Every structure is written in C-alpha cells, then in structure tokens.
Amino acid sequence: MEPALSQLAKLTAAETHRLDRAIVAISVNPELGTTVPGTLLRDYVDDVDAVRVIYYMTALRQITIVAYVEA
Numbered sequence: 914m915e916p917a918l919s920q921l922a923k924l925t926a927a928e929t930h931r932l933d934r935a936i937v938a939i940s941v942n943p944e945l946g947t948t949v950p951g952t953l954l955r956d957y958v959d960d961v962d963a964v965r966v967i968y969y970m971t972a973l974r975q976i977t978i979v980a981y982v983e984a
Contacts, residue, residue, distance in 0.1 A: 924982065928962050931959075931962040931964050932982055933966055934959070934962055935959050935962060935964040936978065939966060939968060939976060940976065943955075943968075943970045943976060945957045946958070946968075949967070952970065953969055956967070961981065964982055966979070967979045
C-alpha cells in the first residue's frame with residue numbers, strides 16, 4: 914500500500930483528474946476495456962486522456978485497479 918501512496922503523491926493535479934475520469938468510467942461500466950487472455954483481468958485504455966487501467970472485478974463487484982497515466 915505504501916508504494917501506491919507514494920506514487921499517487923507524485924501525480925500532478927491534471928494527471929489525477931485524468932485518472933479519476935477513467936476510474937469513474939470503469940465504476941459505471943465494469944465491462945469496459947478488453948479481457949486479458951488467460952486471466953480474469955480487464956485492460957481499459959482511454960486514448961483521449963492517455964490513461965491505461967488494468968483491473969479485476971470480484972464476484973461482489975469490488976474492483977481492484979492498477980493504473981498508468983501515460984505521457
């Protein structure tokens with residue numbers, strides 16, 4: 914958890930906003946993106962905001978996220 918918090922602290926306000934938009938989109942529609950073959954992961958890419966989110970949704974619809982804000 915600590916590495917994630919330190920990475921979040923390094924994001925600019927604009928990067929945080931871009932990432933938030935992608936996370937909201939996924940929370941509204943967890944079926945966004947494409948499945949990663951051979952896994953339960955999904956890969957969502959927002960080309961407009963240059964954000965990539967790899968996520969997993971549990972049976973209880975809890976979403977675990979790994980996100981990238983691309984330059």
